[in-house]
Amino acid sequence: MGDGLSRRAVLAVSGLAALSPLAAEATxxxxxxxxxxxxxxxxxxxxxxxxxxxxxxxxTDAPDVDARAIADAKASGLTAVNITLGxxxxxxxxxxxTVRTIGEWDAVLRAHPADLIKVDRxxxxxxxxxxxxxxxxxxxxxxxxxxxxxxHIDTFGDLGVGVIQxxxxxxxxxxxxxxxxxxxxxxxxxxxxxxxxNARRIMVDLSHSGERTxxxxxxxxxxxxxxNHTGCRALNDLPRNKTDAxxxxxxxxxxxxxIFFMPFLASSGHASAEDxxxxxxxxxxxxxxxxxxxxxxxDVTAIDDLAAYRADLAKEVGHRGQGRARRHLSLxxxxxxxxxxxxxxxxxxxxxxxxxxxxxxxxxxxRAIRPRGVGRLRRPTSRxxxxxxxxxxxxxxxxxxxx
Numbered sequence: 536m537g538d539g540l541s542r543r544a545v546l547a548v549s550g551l552a553a554l555s556p557l558a559a560e561a562t563x564x565x566x567x568x569x570x571x572x573x574x575x576x577x578x579x580x581x582x583x584x585x586x587x588x589x590x591x592x593x594x595t596d597a598p599d600v601d602a603r604a605i606a607d608a609k610a611s612g613l614t615a616v617n618i619t620l621g622x623x624x625x626x627x628x629x630x631x632x633t634v635r636t637i638g639e640w641d642a643v644l645r646a647h648p649a650d651l652i653k654v655d656r657x658x659x660x661x662x663x664x665x666x667x668x669x670x671x672x673x674x675x676x677x678x679x680x681x682x683x684x685x686x687h688i689d690t691f692g693d694l695g696v697g698v699i700q701x702x703x704x705x706x707x708x709x710x711x712x713x714x715x716x717x718x719x720x721x722x723x724x725x726x727x728x729x730x731x732x733n734a735r736r737i738m739v740d741l742s743h744s745g746e747r748t749x750x751x752x753x754x755x756x757x758x759x760x761x762x763n764h765t766g767c768r769a770l771n772d773l774p775r776n777k778t779d780a781x782x783x784x785x786x787x788x789x790x791x792x793x794i795f796f797m798p799f800l801a802s803s804g805h806a807s808a809e810d811x812x813x814x815x816x817x818x819x820x821x822x823x824x825x826x827x828x829x830x831x832x833x834d835v836t837a838i839d840d841l842a843a844y845r846a847d848l849a850k851e852v853g854h855r856g857q858g859r860a861r862r863h864l865s866l867x868x869x870x871x872x873x874x875x876x877x878x879x880x881x882x883x884x885x886x887x888x889x890x891x892x893x894x895x896x897x898x899x900x901x902r903a904i905r906p907r908g909v910g911r912l913r914r915p916t917s918r919x920x921x922x923x924x925x926x927x928x929x930x931x932x933x934x935x936x937x938x
Contacts, residue, residue: 570664573616574763574793574830580604582839585847600643605650607835608669615660615670617698622680629680637694655695674698682708685731692735700740710748713774720747726755733758749781759789764830766800767817775799779821786822793830
């Protein structure tokens with residue numbers, strides 16, 4: 536090309552020019568801080584429910600999402616959260632109740648367009664980060680609402696549901712939960728449900744499943760799947776925690792494991808921040824860091840009056856099966872919305888994760904993980920906020936979930 540630039544140089548310069556908008560976008564995104572997704576958590580202000588009179592077990596009112604809850608979520612650095620909505624347990628009609636709660640959350644999002652965004656695909660999480668909003672992922676913690684008609688999976692997919700857990704703690708028609716002693720595995724209907732969820736690109740979650748159900752679903756799925764809130768059974772041998780075989784199977788499928796901030800992390804039932812870190816480290820050693828993050832199973836906003844909360848908690852335990860569905864307690868496996876819990880057993884300690892913390896502030900031990908966060912006591916124990924590792928990195932699962 537004579538005295539001018541060579542053809543190779545021209546192509547190189549042109550290529551850099553073409554890439555510069557992408558590079559600028561990536562630089563801007565890094566400047567906005569890490570992208571943090573809570574694989575199972577919440578966005579409500581628990582103080583709004585304290586002292587509220589309880590209705591029938593199928594009653595529900597609008598989710599307790601207010602300006603404070605949103606501000607706390609943003610201050611924690613949260614980018615997106617998979618919330619639990621719909622039926623989990625109880626006497627309500629599973630399908631009708633679930634459709635109603637989806638409508639309630641749609642109304643919440645319409646009321647806060649400047650702060651919240653519904654996550655329909657992976658790209659919406661990036662958009663939430665770029666726009667300074669919190670992405671809301673619709674998720675179920677039971678699949679009873681689809682077991683009598685698998686076309687309901689399509690209905691819920693059309694309504695924006697992105698994650699469906701196959702079972703809660705007991706067995707259902709799809710498989711056995713973690714508290715089902717038979718540990719019978721995935722049923723034929725369960726295999727059909729997994730196939731339909733894969734086809735709709737709805738994430739299959741196995742957090743509360745029994746071990747055989749989990750391993751069977753991993754084998755049956757053609758797409759990456761998740762265990763979005765769990766602990767490691769190698770560190771604390773409880774049914775609600777997952778074996779190394781389950782964790783490894785999810786990772787080998789390209790999926791994701793979220794560690795919860797729950798009492799099941801420690802044999803004493805009073806887990807500390809050190810226990811959270813230990814379970815994260817073990818999961819990373821088993822799965823690899825690209826497949827591990829957090830699923831706190833709790834909200835962000837702190838309880839203002841712990842004494843009032845404990846009194847409200849005791850009342851709920853005493854009226855188990857009578858209080859409002861949204862506030863029912865799962866005494867053995869995480870929070871539930873939708874009705875009384877079939878498992879029996881004593882309530883966990885009120886101090887929960889923070890047994891040695893100051894009684895007026897359940898957050899001191901959390902500061903070792905993320906000082907910006909705000910802890911919370913919630914059904915029935917304390918949990919840190921949706922923070923943890925700098926980011927959740929599960930690229931293959933993100934690609935599988937609606938691209």
